[in-house]
Amino acid sequence: MAVITAGATFLLILAGGLVTNTGAGLAVPDWPTTFGYNMFLYPWSKMVGGIFYEHSHRLIGSVVGLLTLTLTLVLWAVETRRWLRWLGGAALLAVIIQGVLGGLRVILLQETLAIVHGALAQAFFGLTAALALFTSREWKEEPHPLPGERAGHLFWLAALTTGAIYLQLVVGALLTHVGARLDAHLLLATLIAILVPNLAVRILARHADRPGLVRPAVILCGLLVLQLLLGLGSYVHRFTSLELPLVSSLGLALPVGHRLTGGLMLVSSLVVTLRVHRLLGLPTPAGYRGRVPGRMPA
Numbered sequence: 558m559a560v561i562t563a564g565a566t567f568l569l570i571l572a573g574g575l576v577t578n579t580g581a582g583l584a585v586p587d588w589p590t591t592f593g594y595n596m597f598l599y600p601w602s603k604m605v606g607g608i609f610y611e612h613s614h615r616l617i618g619s620v621v622g623l624l625t626l627t628l629t630l631v632l633w634a635v636e637t638r639r640w641l642r643w644l645g646g647a648a649l650l651a652v653i654i655q656g657v658l659g660g661l662r663v664i665l666l667q668e669t670l671a672i673v674h675g676a677l678a679q680a681f682f683g684l685t686a687a688l689a690l691f692t693s694r695e696w697k698e699e700p701h702p703l704p705g706e707r708a709g710h711l712f713w714l715a716a717l718t719t720g721a722i723y724l725q726l727v728v729g730a731l732l733t734h735v736g737a738r739l740d741a742h743l744l745l746a747t748l749i750a751i752l753v754p755n756l757a758v759r760i761l762a763r764h765a766d767r768p769g770l771v772r773p774a775v776i777l778c779g780l781l782v783l784q785l786l787l788g789l790g791s792y793v794h795r796f797t798s799l800e801l802p803l804v805s806s807l808g809l810a811l812p813v814g815h816r817l818t819g820g821l822m823l824v825s826s827l828v829v830t831l832r833v834h835r836l837l838g839l840p841t842p843a844g845y846r847g848r849v850p851g852r853m854p855a
Contacts, residue, residue, distance in 0.1 A: 558631055559692045562624040563685035563824075569621050570678055570820055572614040574813035577733060581607030582671065588660035591615070618656060625652045628688065641691055648688060651681050668734050675730035679723065679820050686824040690831060695769065703764065703836045711759055712837060715830040718752040722823045725749060729819060733812070739796070746788060753781045753822075756829065769832050777825040780818055787815040 576582050584607030585591050591599040591612055596619070604612050625648050632645035655677050662670040690696065703711070725745040732742050757774040764770050790811040793799050 558624070558628045559685065559689035562621065562628050563682065563689050565617070565621045565624055566678075566682045566685050567817070567820065569614070569617045570682060571813065571817060572610070572617050573675065573678060574816045575809070576610045576614045577671075577675070578809055578812045579607060579610055581610040583663060583666070584608045584611040585615075586663065588663045615659075618659065622652050622656060625649050625685075632692075636692075641688075644684075644688065644691070648681070648684050651677065651684060655681060671734045672727075672730045675733070676727045679726045679823060682820050683723070683823050683827050686827060687831060690828060696835075700835050703767075703833070708833070708837055711756075711763075712830065712833045714752070714756050714759065715826065715833050718749070718756050719823065719826040719830045721745060721749050721752055722819070722826050726819050726823060729816070733816075746785070749822075750781065750785065753777055753826075756826075760829070767836075770829060770836075773825045773828045773832075777822060777829070780822045780825060784815065784818045784822060787811055787818055791815050 587593065589596060592603075594600075596612075596615055599612060629645040629649040632642050636642050636645075655674065658670055658674045658677065661667070662674055702708075725742065728738050728742050728745060731738050757778045760767070760770045760774045790807065794808055794811055
């Protein structure tokens with residue numbers, strides 16, 4: 558269920574990117590109704606142009622909300638780890654806040670709400686990915702701690718990388734909606750371009766026998782290369798007078814792909830961070846100590 562919720566959230570971010578970059582954010586002027594209709598009863602025949610993007614975004618958001626509610630109920634019904642049940646509750650609260658922010662953005666016409674809405678979307682995506690990891694079979698098994706005193710340094714490097722990527726997503730939302738802080742965006746891109754290879758090299762050099770760390774680190778490096786190319790294309794399209802081939806298609810695909818790849822980088826780095834923390838041998842609620850017989854994890 559957590560994996561499905563994370564996948565649906567990824568589709569929601571895709572839909573949100575299409576809404577933002579087609580200028581369809583205000584194609585539907587009312588909320589929670591759609592041109593006076595119940596949102597779920599709006600005729601498909603009228604979903605044309607910007608209305609298609611905006612109304613689809615609302616419908617996918619409703620599906621994500623329903624999935625999050627279901628996931629939370631399942632966790633509270635069968636999960637023995639109290640902290641994980643509360644984390645599910647936090648996800649439900651976050652998706653409710655996210656829906657309200659999206660609606661208020663339409664009603665109040667505030668760009669600030671759009672920025673917060675975009676930033677929270679990526680944070681929620683990371684949260685659903687973490688829930689998928691915590692409810693996986695991997696988290697049921699006893700971890701084998703990482704050897705060496707430098708393992709703690711690896712955790713802090715991974716955490717710094719994850720934080721930098723999320724901060725970059727926030728600055729990216731600011732740049733998208735108001736065109737501000739391009740300098741900060743480029744500075745963070747440089748920092749991330751240094752942190753990600755550094756993190757991957759440390760994992761490959763010292764923990765090559767840990768596929769749970771190696772795989773996401775390699776994926777993160779691949780995503781970094783793709784993200785830099787997408788960012789370059791987006792910069793050329795928006796901030797220069799150069800003409801790109803297939804400009805009508807690339808003008809939409811580049812920024813939307815840039816946003817999606819950023820989200821995938823956040824999740825990949827977060828997975829590395831959480832796994833390293835679990836393998837440090839530090840006190841953590843990840844295990845199943847004190848599990849009640851007959852109750853299964855979500």
